[in-house]
Amino acid sequence: MGVRKAVVLGGYGLIGSACMRALADAGFHVTGIGRSESAAMKAAPSADWLIRDIPDLTVEEWRRLLADTDVVVNASGALQDGARDDLVAIHVNAVSRLVEAAAGLSLRIVQISAAGVSKEAPTAFFRTKARGDAIISAHATDWVILRPTLVLSHEAYGGTALLRAAAALPLTAPRILPEAQVQTVYVGDVATAVVATARGEVPSGLIADLTEPDAHAFPALVEAIRHWQGWPAPVFHPVVPAIFMSAMGRGADLLGHLGWRSPLRTTALTALRDGIRGDPGPWDKADGCPCRPLESTLSLLPATRQERLFARAYLVLPIAIATLALFWCLSGLITLFNPAQAVLVLTSRAVPAWLAELAVIGGAIADLFLGLAILWRRWTRPAALGMLCLSAAYLIGSVTFAPDLWADPLGPMVKVFPGMALAAMVWLLMEER
Incomplete structure (x- = not known):
């Protein structure tokens, strides 16, 4: 047989x-x-x-x-x-x-x-x-x-x-x-x-x-x-x-x-x-x-330790996704509600008006898109990676066109890093069974 x-x-x-x-x-x-x-x-x-x-x-x-x-x-x-x-x-x-x-x-x-x-x-x-x-x-x-x-x-x-x-x-x-x-x-x-x-x-x-x-x-x-x-x-x-x-x-x-x-x-x-x-x-x-x-x-x-880490990560992951979705959607909506103020931040630093408008409107739409995309299971990992890349682009742009923002007492640029860490965590933890 x-x-x-x-x-x-x-x-x-x-x-x-x-x-x-x-x-x-x-x-x-x-x-x-x-x-x-x-x-x-x-x-x-x-x-x-x-x-x-x-x-x-x-x-x-x-x-x-x-x-x-x-x-x-x-x-x-x-x-x-x-x-x-x-x-x-x-x-x-x-x-x-x-x-x-x-x-x-x-x-x-x-x-x-x-x-x-x-x-x-x-x-x-x-x-x-x-x-x-x-x-x-x-x-x-x-x-x-x-x-x-x-x-x-x-x-x-x-x-x-x-x-x-x-x-x-x-x-x-x-x-x-x-x-x-x-x-x-x-x-x-x-x-x-x-x-x-x-x-x-x-x-x-x-x-x-x-x-x-x-x-x-x-x-x-x-x-x-x-x-x-x-x-x-x-x-x-x-x-x-x-x-x-x-x-x-x-x-x-x-x-x-x-x-x-x-x-x-x-x-x-x-x-x-x-x-x-x-x-x-x-x-x-x-x-x-x-x-x-x-x-x-x-x-x-x-x-084992891995068992305990998984249990806690399982609790944190949906909170992280919801937080990122809320943050990026609000970021895009607030900018679209008053784009002129955001454009002024760039034009006051000698950025050409056409480039400032393109960066502000394009960035706001991208923010809103990523904030919604991360809620769709199929696109969660790509969206988290997109958030990392777009955040890095914002950091590079700030160094190039508005380096004085890094010295702002409210720390708007420094606060980008925790969001990047959260997006990186989601990107690393999400997987198919």
């Missing part, structure tokens, strides 16, 4: 990347599929990749891809509709084409779903996931559906990143959704379950939650993460009103249209409010390896 082949959809995601590593370690030849080449190379530069947007794959393309494949692991998904995501396209249409292409082939489909999915669920995420699960269970020949609860991993993304950040708040531990009950699962246990399923060690037709046995109140879970990270006990425990959380969710939804996949979107908050619960019984009865409890999971994830 030759080397068995596996295809992992969403291979550079939190769960997908763990599945790719585990399957490769188990002797499978693994191909990952995802739409971002840069993210794929960061996740597994030596792996085989098909760089495609999964919903765009046709039935014929699926058939060619699956011709010599033994197992397909669908770890792709999106939390909420937005500028970059279409839930029906990824959770329903793509699954339908995959199942149609797999008809008549000797392969197993392993669907990574989510605990709590149902067609009557309050969020589109759970409803569309349930529709995809139903397509597989009704039409696929050999299939297993695994439904993990909140996945904890060495990597931090989405809800797990927010959990780390909330635990890292200095001096305070806000009481958010105190009634919410959450169960967790170690990403390694999910990957182990996928390998066992890919090997045929569990029967076809199994639908099973992957979860620890016990649930935790959400504030207690945040407290456990805080203790694991090594932060001192909080001094304040303010209660966050539900209306405030709802407003934050709606704001995060709006940012989703600019490409931001915030874990504070209403889908995530609704899921937390309703609780993330699962039943480990079906998986245990299928002779699957039991999923470890939270304490054991955290013991496998050492909280």
